[in-house]
Amino acid sequence: MASHSSLDQHTFIKLRKLYILALTAIALSVIISQLFIGKFLEEQEGDSKLINISGRQRMLSQKITKESLLLAETGNINERQNIAKSLEASLKRWTHSHNVLQNGSDSLNIASAQSDEIKQKFNEIQPYFDEIRKASQNLLLKLEENPGRPIEDFSAEIMQIKENEAAFLGIMDAIVNQYDEEAHTRVERLQKLELFLTIFTLSILLLEFFFIFLPTARGVKNNIKNLMHAESRAVKMARDADAISEAREKSVKELRALGQAMDQILLFARITPNGDILHIGDRFSKLFQYKKFNMETKFSEVLSPKKNEQLNIEKLISAHKRSGWQGEVKASTKDKKDIWLELSIVPFQPEKDKTELTIIGVDITKNKEAQLTIEELTRRSYEEKMRQQGLIAKKIIENQENEQNRIAKDIHDGIGQMLTGLKYNLESIDFKYPEKAESKIESLKELSTKIIKGVRAATFNLTPPELTDHGIVPALQKLTEELSKLTGKNIILFNKTSFSQRLGNIIEINLYRITQEAVNNAIKYADSTHIIVSVSHSKEILSISIEDNGQGFDPESIASEKSGNRGMGLTFMKERVKFIDSRLFINSSPGEGTRVTLNLPLQQD
DSSP, X not given: OOTTOSSOHHHHHHHHHHHHHHHHHHHHHHHHHHHHHHHHHHHHXXXXXXXXXXXXXXXXXXXXXXXXXXXXXXXXXXXXXXXXXXXXXXXXXXXXXXXXXXXXXXXXXXXXXXXXXXHHHHHHHHHHHHHHHHHHHHHHHXXXXXXXXXXXXXXXXXXXXXXXXXXXXXXXXXXXXXXXXXXXXXXXXXXXXXXXXXXXXHHHHHHHIXXXXXXXXXXXXXXXXXXXXXXXXXXXXXXXXXHHHHHHHHHHHHHHHHHHHHHHHSEEEEEOTTSBEEEEOHHHHHHHTOOOOOTTOBHHHHHOSOXXXXXXXXXXXXXXXXXXXEEEEEEEXXXXXXXXXXXXXXXXXXXXXXXXXXXXXXXXXXXXXXXXXXXXXXXXXXXXXXXXXXXHHHXXXXXXXXXXXHHHHHIIIIIIHHHHHHHHXXXXXXXXXXXXXXXXXXXXXXXXXXXXXHHHHHHHHHXXXXXXXXXXXXXXHHHHHHHHHHHOSEEEEEETTOOOOOXXXXXXXXXXXXXXXXXXXXXXXXXXXXXXXXXXXXXXXXXXXXXXXXXXOXXXXXXXXXXXXXXXXXXXXXXXXXXXXXXXXXXXXXXXXXXXXXXXXXXXX
């Protein structure tokens, strides 16, 4: 017997050794994977910080340029000193970040080692960095010596900063891209290593299957075969009357135990094809508070006291008493509490000429209530979304109507009255009196000039001719000049990269309207004194930013408003941005001013 055993002591020892060896190999592969992943995550954290600091360098260089421009635009000594303090802090952070990128930082966990490409790009950017820093330091030194200097004394330093900023930003973008490319290369290396370790682990599992599990399965199969053979011999020995009687008694007991278990665990009942109850389980009785019933009690009466629900259940039983059925049924307790059941109707024939229906059910009330709640919330969300869209449409129509009324009023009150005056003056000219006629003709010339200006102003408000004839930058230049004259605020346009490309009528109109809305918001709500509209571009993106030194606001609170001109203004801006497939960024906080940036992808030839 021992010679035929497939699972003797020797086999167990061999299996144990093989299992330990296979599990050790898998454990080593997992540990090595975790070590490499941990090392990579540490490097990735440094890469993220490098990319973040590099991006901040771009922002700080732009801030230095902006603050130097602000110094050139104000003659107030206190305001100059405040701007100088901000410029000095920005220059300090900018210089420190530049040194960290080149030399590393232990406190920030940034390594000093750099690739040759990064070192080369820092060598390229260093002259521009030195020029900007030198010009900024000279500017601060002049302000420290004499805060009341005239603006012309700063022009050389400001020009030096502006001339070097674009080149600095371009190389800084290349540095950020190089950091990103190197991080991506390290990710690819880790992926290859993980692929190798995965293949190694799978190979171990495959070997384990062929040399451990497969032999074991064969041994177990032989044992089962032997057991089945022994079972057949035992059955043959038990073919006497006493053994059959005992087996039958045992089967009856098991059936009774099974019936009791079903009564306790499931909603279980037996009914006739007409719906009369033959047996009902304890859980059914407790759930529907039905303690007494007889052979004439209808199953539908147990499930609900409501006539319409009883009728639905009876129709269901009648329609599926032959084929069976499974699905959801709504029922009610005696105290009118709604119950949802997942019911199965199973036809059963205990005797040749007798048919019963077995009812098995599960209480799904909580799940159904949750489902109905979700459907109700979905409906409310849809109604709210439709309400919001209706509100936006209403506001758009109101704004269009207000704009049309304003234009009509300007034409009627301004141009219309001047034309009426021109008509009366023309009719009153009498050439019999040359001196009076000449005087009236001069006044008519002045009145005609005013009419022409009025027509031009109305035309500019509708669609500025600069936008149609010359493009977005000249139109924005005209907009800033006109609004600066009208409001008395310092509104300037700064075309950083000399952008002059035409973009198409629809895109240019939407760019103009978005910028106009942002500038108007800064004028109306920000209480600002300086507004800078900056235009810059690369091969892929045109960027327009509107910055003010006003009181700022919380973008989240404005975005959550359901009504109001300012909230709807932002909504219209976002709708226009979506229409031209662009992106809009609003950076603001109370007391810190506002920066609105619009990025438009440029089509590549």
